[in-house]
């Protein structure tokens with residue numbers, strides 16, 4: 001449905017549309033007119049008088065003429081759209097209102113013209129003329145507008161006793177009433193008429209008019225007892241003043257309805273067939289009246305259109321999609337006054353009814369198919385033309401997405417570096433102070449770089465081999481492997497960081513940082529000689545022993561015998577705690593030493609003992625001799641001199657405190673033992689050593705040669721095994737750091753190592769045995785451990801990147817700058833990765849821990865090489 005457009009373009013059609021304004025046709029009242037016929041012959045014969053007078057164009061007045069017997073009417077004037085008196089002809093009735101409604105059909109607007117009134121009031125007489133005029137005007141309009149195509153369909157039906165008959169097909173059965181969603185109520189089996197059938201229509205109308213003329217003479221005897229409907233349906237292409245698509249078809253119909261007489265049955269004095277006819281007529285008219293009355297009230301209540309065939313067929317015309325005009329005909333005779341009054345009341349109700357007419361546009365099947373075909377062709381053309389563009393567009397969208405990603409990544413990096421730059425700028429003052437400090441971050445980071453590089457080369461040789469012992473170079477590049485540094489078989493924890501360190505800040509200065517000497521490591525571990533490896537040392541061959549400790553024990557046993565060792569143990573049990581010697585002044589009275597039985601009962605230890613490479617075992621005899629010569633070159637040869645306090649002091653004062661030197665010393669002691677009992681000299685040595693305040697070295701001497709306290713090789717082995725297991729189990733650096741904080745160079749350290757080794761071996765055997773085939777022990781190579789570290793680092797890196805937002809990371813970096821005083825981004829990042837946590841408090845604690853570690857390392861109290869953060873240590877002054 002398309003609403004009628006209220007535009008100036010409609011003005012040119014007003015002339016032919018008459019007075020009925022189309023612009024207000026969207027919602028309008030039913031056009032109601034009254035026509036009063038003249039008194040007919042019969043009425044005149046009865047000397048009936050006319051009681052109705054049209055006092056204006058739209059007002060009719062009842063003339064009471066002073067007849068006393070006449071029941072007074074409730075009102076005597078009635079106003080309608082138009083009233084036509086006795087002297088008005090049908091053409092005037094048509095021209096003054098009906099024409100405009102009837103011609104709406106050519107513009108696609110439904111219309112209906114009713115004739116309502118009592119029998120013989122002139123309904124048929126009026127409608128016959130109006131239909132003729134309307135059809136004539138419609139055809140004239142069609143002929144006048146040759147630019148438009150019209151299809152006119154004509155049908156005539158009769159509703160008689162609630163049955164619909166086709167008046168143009170006498171033999172047809174009753175017609176069924178169907179509901180069309182687009183065209184409204186239609187009657188099946190419509191007879192189509194074209195312009196060529198115009199003659200037939202006129203013939204029909206002429207016949208009707210002739211019949212009515214005959215009826216006039218017979219009056220009620222020829223009265224129509226049915227409702228006759230002539231329907232003219234017009235299909236056309238849209239006119240200019242309708243806002244409709246050109247491809248649509250206007251579809252409208254005009255109904256000319258000649259109703260049956262509205263008189264009451266009682267007034268007809270009929271019976272039988274007439275009564276039955278009247279009941280049906282009254283039923284239809286009663287329904288029509290009810291519909292009109294309900295519509296006139298304007299309420300949204302149910303309108304009983306389906307109560308009768310008449311109202312059902314005229315549903316659209318009554319308050320629906322149609323313009324409607326009702327001509328109420330009345331007889332002026334006084335004898336018909338009450339009927340006339342009823343008709344006027346009906347007209348008054350009808351006047352209140354509004355309809356909502358619209359232009360009906362219907363897509364015919366042919367037009368619809370054509371339109372769809374056109375649309376399909378257009379879309380196909382568009383698709384063909386747009387295909388390359390679509391592909392190109394998608395490619396460009398992908399490019400844009402990629403560029404967006406790159407831009408975001410670059411923006412992120414830029415922001416990160418900007419924040420770094422700001423942090424550095426803010427801490428410039430602090431940096432200045434740090435530069436003055438020997439422990440400045442830049443120095444540390446530079447040192448870290450260099451150490452990392454060195455560690456890299458060193459890690460390739462980390463397996464303890466004879467060659468590593470042979471290495472005694474003093475060059476800075478090899479300082480990590482010099483004899484003063486504790487060596488271990490595991491991979492360097494720093495190794496995995498070197499790549500990041502060198503990548504992030506390759507320009508860092510590399511400063512030499514000598515390792516903390518091994519002599520600073522307090523190795524006060526006591527070892528129960530008998531349980532060091534579970535071997536029977538009395539049967540040991542010096543070449544076949546597994547480790548240094550076993551070798552020492554073997555040598556001692558060989559020189560002094562088991563009884564001597566037992567004696568030493570007994571003697572040592574009387575000695576005071578060696579740790580107390582540091583705090584207490586030197587005194588010749590020995591305190592009872594703390595006896596800590598260091599047992600290695602675990603399978604891990606036993607495996608290590610069997611698999612770990614022993615310095616001495618792998619030390620070729622020729623090299624050993626070389627070492628001995630070197631030692632003898634510096635100090636008086638132990639082989640040549642018997643061990644004495646001077647020997648011990650000079651030995652520990654010397655820089656050659658490597659394991660080989662210790663072994664040389666032990667060998668010398670062994671040879672000396674062959675000549676003279678050892679206990680006297682050793683007691684003498686101990687007393688004098690304490691007096692000279694070199695208790696650490698005394699402890700070490702004791703550990704090496706007298707009472708079996710932990711000696712360097714054992715400590716190194718524990719450390720090495722621990723680190724290997726750390727690597728094998730991917731133990732985070734934070735744990736390693738905490739562990740090293742426990743190590744204070746005391747006898748109790750062995751307990752920590754023991755527990756740690758047990759725990760790690762359990763972890764490795766339980767969780768890492770399947771994934772890490774190399775496991776722990778000599779199979780762990782630096783390369784494999786490095787790969788493991790890198791894997792762990794990558795894994796943690798992913799986790800950290802997921803866990804930390806950039807804001808958190810920046811906060812973390814800032815915290816690092818403050819706490820660690822390190823601008824070395826790679827160190828910070830590495831720590832961040834290793835800590836593997838999102839809890840910033842924990843990270844801060846870790847940072848504080850690292851700072852503490854750095855201080856710990858710098859103070860010389862920790863074996864820096866054993867720390868993953870050893871490279872952070874400063875150059876010794």
Ligand SMILES: Nc1ncnc2c1ncn2[C@@H]1O[C@H](COP(=O)(O)OP(=O)(O)OP(=O)(O)O)[C@@H](O)[C@H]1O
Nearest residue numbers: 037119120121122123124125215216217223224261
């Ligand atoms: N305006 C008129 N001028 C002259 N004669 C008229 C007029 N109206 C009606 N008549 C005549 O009155 C007679 C009855 O008219 P008509 O048949 O049209 O009435 P009706 O309302 O159709 O009756 P029915 O309901 O019984 O069909 C006819 O002979 C007709 O010629």
